[in-house]
Amino acid sequence: MSWTDDRVELLKKMWGEGQSASQIAKELGGVTRNAVIGKVHRLGLSNRSSGGGAKSAEAKPKAAPKPKAAAKPKAAPKPKAEAKPEPKPEPKTEPAVAAKPAQSLRKAIIPAGQPLPPQPSANEISPEALAKVNEVEKSAKKLTLMELTERTCKWPVGDPATDEFWFCGLPVQAGKPYCEAHVGVAFQPMSARRDRKR
DNA sequence: CCCTGATTCGC
């Protein structure tokens, strides 16, 4: 496949929309995400931020050459001095209430005797995020506590005192404890991103 | 492990 004008256009469009390279590649077909990224760079639109301000120039010493043609010794000096005494704290707790529908959210249920925490005025989770969560819960893997791994979403669903309780279990993304959808409601950015900078 | 983009360099 070659980069026809057509395909380049689509590439630009999708990249501009913030689509990931892999998704673009998938859409285009016949190319890998590497090809897409390579093209993006060649087109000079690697950086999605506009050139308004000076970008924090990163020092790229990259002193390590890559002699692949010559040889591939792969010395791999791995000290591996890592003994991580991880107490493994249990997953965060609080978020369960956030998963409720927006309506319930509005007037959060206050357990008797529990003082109402300072009502955060900005306590609105984007409806989109909530919808996302609802969808996700339908396809959740419904894992039990023991089935949770390092890369399964640890978002609790349901009441632990019931048999209607499970963990989301969907694949997490980046080191986070939750899947994409649940990350969205777990912690609020602080203000919904309303502006589409472009 | 999954994913992301960034860079290099033989072709």
Added chain:
DNA sequence: GCGAATCAGG
């Protein structure tokens, strides 16, 4: 110009 291999990071 192209993109696989690799790097670097979440």
